[in-house]
Amino acid sequence: MQPTHTSPDRGRAALGPALSLVHTGAAPTRSVLTGALGVTRATAGAITGELQALRLITVDARPAGGTRGRPSHRLAVDPSGPVVLAAQIHADGFSIALATLGGVLDGPEDFPLPDPATPEHVLRAVVAEAARRIAADPRRCVGLGLAVPTPVALPERIAVAAMYLDWPSGTPVGELLEQESAAAGLHLPVDVANDANLAALAEHRHGAGRGAKHLLYVTSGHAGVGGALVVDGRLHTGSAGLALEVGQVTVDPDGRRCPCGNRGCLDVEADPPALLAAAGREPDPARPLLDQACEVLAEAAAGRTRARAAVEHVTDRLGLGIAAVINILNPDRVVLGAFHSSLLAAAPDRLTRVVAERSYWGRSGRVPIAAAELDRSELAGAAELAWTPVLADPLTALTSP
Template sequence: MAAALPRLAAAEGSGTQGRRAAPDRGRTLLGPALALVHTGQAPTRSVLTGALEVTRATAGAVSAELEALGLITVDSSPAGGGRGRPSHRLSIDPSGPVVTAAQLHADGISVALAGLGGQLEPPVHLPLPAATDPVRLLRAVAEAGAALARASSRRCLGAALALPNPVTEPDGTALAALHFSWPSGTPVADLYAEEVRKADHGPRALSPFPSAVANDANLAALAEHRHGAGRGARHVLLVTSGHRGVGGALVIDGRLHTGSAGLALEVGHLTVDPQGRRCLCGNQGCLNSETDPEALFAAAGRTPDSARPLLAQARELAADPSALPAVHHVVDRLGLGLAGLVNILNPDRIVLSGLHLDLLAAAPERLASVVAERCLWGRSGRVPIVPAEVTHAGLVGAAELAWAPYLHDPQSVLPVGGA
């Protein structure tokens, strides 16, 4: 899983008045510096200097090297226009390298090229292939990403995939891939790596070509924490419902909490109505089966159009005034689930995504009231419940995963033996 943003140790003074001198021309600071620009925390060289606790000269050398690597641009024209020495603006290079980000849904595939800074090129949405066994489905994903890479003038550095099921760490096996009926323990990371290796990403692609897979809710939470509604919070709980089912993730001090084997926060299997609808896992009344798009249609007594994406239809239904009783039914169960999670996790912010974002918009006071009344601390301990901000957060999160090795070591963007 992608690492947290680096936190530098206390600076060592030695004629620098508490600021860190530049070891080996500041190369050990390249990763932390790139992470700060990547997340928008260092828009100028002056801010970068303070954030890294280094001298102005060191910050200049670090930003110049990142620019030479083709990762950022340094604009020497004055930034701001206030008094004092103007600072150089730092931005992600719009012509810099990209990665391929992909997401598997219960009823389709999404894929996009992604630069640094959470910047996606327009995603491509494809139907599932006729055969959804692991090898053929992962091959379709890899080939879709490779086609985008070949058509781009930007160099491709890696690939990552967001999956709608638990993924173990560090071996990368898929458990309970219920949407596709894959065998439990399918070695999805290895299979995807093999299909990515065989796909043609163009003559400028990095070799060897790294790949990674992770749970889609975990990756969406990472995207929201770095680029969206979770910025600035220490403990962010994300709960989302996509095309089917419910996912959850927790970011603590910038790090995803994935448990001992990558399986934490499977919130979809939290029981909120023992007499409720049957879940794919075999239990009844799971958050999965009580608050996803199919649950909303069932509560409204309506049948979705099989020719249209289910999530899009559910969002329309959530905004339909005539469906308000059904919205309230689903919101009440979502509130029960959120309250249980708040009692256990004590987050300082809840971010809702997917259909849950629309349910929040349709009944914000009702949802907040149910959560507050069921929380141990009552209304005095109300946790802010906010809508997600990142469009295509699963893809943006997959991009974070693919960019992780380069945020750790920006010089690894160079070909082996390259300069």
């Protein structure tokens, strides 16, 4: 079925915004979409018809009850339409998943890092598993997005300091990803970005950050601490993509040595290895660090004294770091990634109290602190990255050779 082009230029320009509204769940019906776009009902019908022809959305043939009793056609993501491949590299492995519009990950898979874990070997392994997964699925794949645990300088897409991957500073990760993808026969757009930035974007669109005007996201997965800021729906990346490196905020001048060369950075005072150290445990290199940290959290919940003290120690350090960032940014919501969400659950009153005591804005009016809602925010964010060209201009992205 060929797309039925909308005659007004305004209709063509509205395809991307309309798809974004359906993608984030902000337009469940055509009447809501019409009001959000500020177009006529006829134009809205043409826009949804075009997106339907591109197999991006479905439109119910029979209108459902709408506002003030007026029936309206329901809109949804087409489950048989295009997908993207989301990939994430972390300190002790990598993950991949196919993703539909709407922020849905389809069967995430986890793999160990290859040996040696050089940039070339790791990216080759990621692309190989991505190619296998894409080939096994009948749906059209229209992009590949990769989340990496390192600042990524833009527009060059260079890994500035991949400390937890032991990659050389200045690794051209974007260029290498394109080369490996081309070598594997994946002829589709690819992109790479910092994992915390992408997780923040996913949480803002589909999770605990929905509706926030200034969302601060703080996270730790396996090692290190990352952060990001979403302002009015857009990532604040700074002049070169390197903004919001909250992990380098000092929370204990006499604390643990950080790979950056300083002491007491949030990066090493509020991550899973920090919790293990506070609990007197040596990390087991054969097991995921996050799993080991969760064992300490379970012991704390069971009343084990040393584990409880370790949780409180790391929670205090996390609170100091969040308070320092709040003083600078004045967000209206803070969302915490997986490990920090567990700390919040283990010591909710302690974390909010530390933030309020050390933050000017916290004392003036408490900033809500919420746990991330998505199971795999970084991986979901990688999917958001891959969907970017389609959300910007669906017709060009899906019909250009």
